[in-house]
Amino acid sequence: MDLVLTELDRAQAIITDYLGMAGQKSMAKEKINLTNTLNDITTLMTSYANYKTVKFKCDIDKDLYVFGDPIKLKQVFVNIIKNSIEAVPNMEGLVTIHACLLESTIHIKISDNGIGMTKEQIERLGEPYYSSKDDGTGLGLTVTYSIVKSHGGSVKYISEVNKGTVAIISLPLYFDTSSDHSHLFSENLSG
Structure with a gap:
């Protein structure tokens, strides 16, 4: 039974990744309360984190707003947080989520105290079909990079083997x- 459930989860992850790749052409555009989105995702991912014996530490500024597709941005953060949870050891794992505004850019740092990555692995992140996980499709981060880029943003990783990883979105x-004194970012969005 455990094997069947594991394989069903794996099949679902593969299907989700392929559908994510296929669905990149259509993107809704609306004002999104990123503070609420990040808090909702943390709540959503807490049971998975607990199952993996990982704790969350959150420091998310209030009133952070972006313009774009709420479903696709949720997918970005779920992908990255899930990767962080899966990278930490079984005991005393910690994933930290910090979001703040610097000038006119929102920076979201998702860090873990996990296994980390080599420089070569970091350089390959986002390549289609490349995965550092044995059961990964290599499409989750490809989709993530594409979504963030289509929102006028960027993703950067900093990592050290056996010390952890930081994703900066x-x-x-x-x-x-x-x-009277503000401008809408939407005209800069591609798509």
Whole structure:
């Protein structure tokens, strides 16, 4: 029974990755409360983290807004947080999520105290079909990089073997056009 459940989870992950690749052409664009999104994802991922004996530490600024597709951005953070959870040891694992505004860019740092990666592994992240996991499809981060880029942002990884990994996602702040001194970022979005 355990084997069947494991294989079903693996099959679902593969299907999700392929559908993510196929669905990159259509993207909704709306104002998104990223603070709420990150808090919701942390709540959503807590049971998975608990199952893996991993704890979350969150420091998320209030009133962080971006412009884009809420479902696709959720997918980005679920992918990265799930990878962080899976990279930490079975005991005393910690995933830290920090989000703040610096000038007109929102920086989200997701760090773990896991196995880390080599420089060569970091350089290959985002390549289609490359995975550092034995059961990975190599499409999760490919989709993640593509979504973040389509939102005018970037993803950067810093890692050290046996010390952990930090993923830094940068996204442009949404500016409300109803105020006299602000500009909407949406015209800079591709798509």
